[in-house]
Amino acid sequence: MTAWRLLLTRPADECAAMAAALAEKGIYSASLPLLAIEPLPETPEQRTLMLDLDRYAAVIAVSKPAARLGLERVDRYWPQPPLHQTWFAVGAATGEILETYGLSVHCPEQHEDSEGLLAHPALTAALDIPDPHVLILRGEGGREALAETLRTQGVKVDYLELYRRVLPDYPQNALTERITAERLNAVMVSSGQSFTHLHAMAGPHWPVVSKLPLFVPSARVAELARVAGAQRVITCQGASTAAVLAALEQHQPE
Structure with a gap:
């Protein structure tokens, strides 16, 4: 090595x-x-998403910056995240950030990507309810594959775009x-x-x-x-x- x-x-x-x-x-x-990570200013629409956090059956963080900045937004509006909610991370390092906050988090066990997360049985179970909603924490202009797949399954998906990556x-x-x-x-x-x-x-x-x-x-x-x-x-x-x-x-x- x-x-x-x-x-x-x-x-x-x-x-x-x-x-x-x-x-x-x-x-x-x-x-x-x-x-380099540039946090994005909060918009009125994003504030509404956070105030309505309890309507999401699952919250997915796709990166470490998304997890960190997303938790800052949660802190701003919620004494603690809604108890019925299930949190997911695309990768183990992102999951560790959420776990440090005190959340119970599910991550793909082998392939740390959107495809691995979509195959996770905990995500299937979390969305096995009438009219499920998912909130995805991500950077500006991230991949669409995760949301597109969920939408084909009848899931309503919203994005909370928290940062942009610059060179x-x-x-x-x-x-x-x-x-x-x-x-x-x-x-x-x-x-x-x-x-x-x-x-x-x-x-x-x-x-x-x-x-x-x-x-x-x-x-x-x-x-x-x-x-x-x-x-x-x-x-x-x-x-x-x-x-x-x-x-x-x-x-x-x-």
Whole structure:
């Protein structure tokens, strides 16, 4: 495992936590956050959603920022979340944030993505009521697959969009200069948007960057990377530190 020299691209606070976990395993990493989280101001429509929180049979957080910012909104309007409600998280790390708040949370056990959550029996049970409503906590312009599938099942779905992800401002060639200076031999992205930012930041140097092993959290992001020309894509079956460590252990640099 120690042969890996990994570029981390998550938001800065998440890079720091993962770098520490990797260092404990003797894995070298460097951080170049390609996502920055910008909280969105609350709209009157969103305030209404929170005041009506008790009408949702299930609340789903699709990311760690969605969980953190969503709980801040809950705190603003509710002494405690409605007791009849079931909470879900797409990934284990997101679930941990909700559990720290005191919620009982269900997460996919194997595939940490929307498809894994849709197959969870607890979600099926939570929605087995007349006229079920679901609230999805997410960032601006997230994936539609989860809501679309639920709607085909007769579920009414609302979004609470809490933040946007932006590419931090870096000097030209910052990506390739970091890879070269620190002799990095792999890159990790945590979402489709972080891959899009990686591809954009590489610019004319993408043919070089595309040769590096790329660790991704899901089959969807893997397909996005392959279509763009990434030559060795490794799917981690989730974005958690444990999933990344498992993938690093199973694969070696060429």
